[in-house]
Amino acid sequence: MRIAAFGFRTIPPTKGAAGADKFALELFPRLVKLGHSVVAYNRRYPDVFVDITNYKGVQVKTIKTVRRSGFDTLLHSFKCTWDIIVNNTADIVHIQNGGNSIWALPLRLFGKKVFISQDGVDWKRDKWPWYGKLYLKISAYITAHVPNQIIFDNVIAKRLFEERFKKQYRFIPFGSEVEPVKKPDDVLNKHNLEKGGYYLFVGRFIPDKGLHYLVPAFKAAKTNKKLVLIGGSPNPSPYEQEIFNMGNESIIFPGFVYGEDVNALMLNSYCYIQPSDVEGLSPVVLTVMGLNVPLIVSNIEENIYVVEDTAIKFKKGSIQSLTEQINYCEEHYPEMLELAKHAQQRALSVFNWDKVAEEHVRVFSEN
Secondary structure (H helix, E strand, O other): OEEEEEOOOOOOOOOOOOHHHHHHHHHHHHHHHOOOEEEEEEEEOOOOOOOOOEEOOEEEEEEEOOOOOOHHHHHHHHHHHHHHHHHOOOOEEEEEOHHHHHHHHHHHHOOOEEEEEEOOOHHHOOOOOHHHHHHHHHHHHHHHHOOOEEEEOOHHHHHHHHHHHOOOOEEOOOOOOOOOOOOHHHHHHHOOOOOOOEEEEEEEOOHHHOHHHHHHHHHHOOOOOEEEEEEEOOOOOHHHHHHHHOOOOOEEEEEOOOHHHHHHHHHOOOEEEEOOOOOOOOHHHHHHHHOOOOEEEEOOHHHHHHHOOOOEEEOOOOHHHHHHHHHHHHHOHHHHHHHHHHHHHHHHHHOOHHHHHHHHHHHHHHO
């Protein structure tokens, strides 16, 4: 099959990366290994891009866009759609993010098979203004009816779409396995950290990730460990600065970290914390589970689906509840380690990237 893909930022990931980039990084090279050709459309910002044309067999086309939240995606996706149609780069188009569903219309008119990966209910995310949420609600209707198929990575969003639009869609979860970390001590030394001496969060600094609960909860907890917050805002924001202003000597902001380095930081952390208000199927949580690291997560449906009974949970949006669970982790660490073992078993048995690739090929072939 000739496949083109857009809707993520870059492969390999760079500044501003999120779950969509991790998904692209794992899926597209595996599709190539299965014998298919893949053209991946990277974004080039004025100050951020990856200067490559091939990644593990995936042909990479880099297209310029602007650095303005929301509009960068629209402009880039328009240019990708134009290139796919004019240059006939593929017969099958894989689009990440239902907010891009408007591009399914011209692509289908020009005979392309279109598949959209929908990771959550985007209009619920607090980062969007009212007009952004309205656009996403309209996009959800297009997403539900125009593409050949929607692929959901979590059963909760799939159920909501099916109840709302009275149609059946496909479910393919993310994978969890990562390659072994070769030199884990190097990244610890780089950031002046000790194995087991810190709690960890990895992700975007945006409101729906819940960092405004995590930082004050950690500061109120009874611990002498550090809190390491990896990532940042994809576009400069007052919220990101607010989080920086909450910091103290125990809270470390390493910036954006990728690949083996971030896996090493996960592997050596005391506990990983996922405080999200809104989430899809988090590839970060799955990776942490696969690495046998204790977890604290908010009790939203999406997180509960992933971890089941293999992690401790706090009440979404409650600083007090999160503080109590951090204290519990400090006082009952052997129990946390036992839960982590069960989490690893669940992750590696249920969530597998090779199966994810094979399932995508099956969906592309059937529809």
